Amino acid sequence: RNLCPVIDPTGLVGCYRKRTQSAFAGRSGGEPGIFETALGKLGVLVCLDVEEDGLLQETAAQCRIIANPTHIPCAASGSWEIAVQSMQRRLEWWSCALGVSIVRCDLPPPG
Numbered sequence: 001r002n003l004c005p006v007i008d009p010t011g012l013v014g015c016y017r018k019r020t021q022s023a024f025a026g027r028s029g030g031e032p033g034i035f036e037t038a039l040g041k042l043g044v045l046v047c048l049d050v051e052e053d054g055l056l057q058e059t060a061a062q063c064r065i066i067a068n069p070t071h072i073p074c075a076a077s078g079s080w081e082i083a084v085q086s087m088q089r090r091l092e093w094w095s096c097a098l099g100v101s102i103v104r105c106d107l108p109p110p111g
Contacts, residue, residue, distance in 0.1 A: 004044050004069050006035045013037060018046035019055060034062045042067060043100075050091065050102070060098040069105040 002018035013036070017029025032055075033044035041063035047070040049055050059066055068091075072083050084106065091102045 002046050004033070004046050004067070006033075006037070006042060006044060008037055016044040016046060018049055020048050020052055032059055032062065034059065040064060044069075047071065050104075051087075056094055057098065060094075060100045064100055066100055066102045067105060068102060072106060 004016045006013040006015070014033075016031075016033030016035075019029050033046075035042050035044065043059040043063040043066040045055060045059055045066055045068050047068075050066070050068045050070075056066075087104070091104060095102045
């Protein structure tokens, strides 16, 4: 379903639903993922949402930190590292341009 719950010490703060469609996403969400936390406003963009410039700019305008949980299932092709390096350069550029920290939450495929 591509959902990201945001949890703090008091419990569930909210839940963000991925806004861009893909074959695996199911129905898309419509609201920006901005959540008030003890550290300030946290933005969430699930997976490929971060690659949509408009969504990234909209989210960055409302917070200082953006979490980007994702999964890149490229183990069979061996291109996981290449995909991550390419995205890293893009997110570094956007982070500087927009004045936000972007935390990409990804793990390499097993094996």
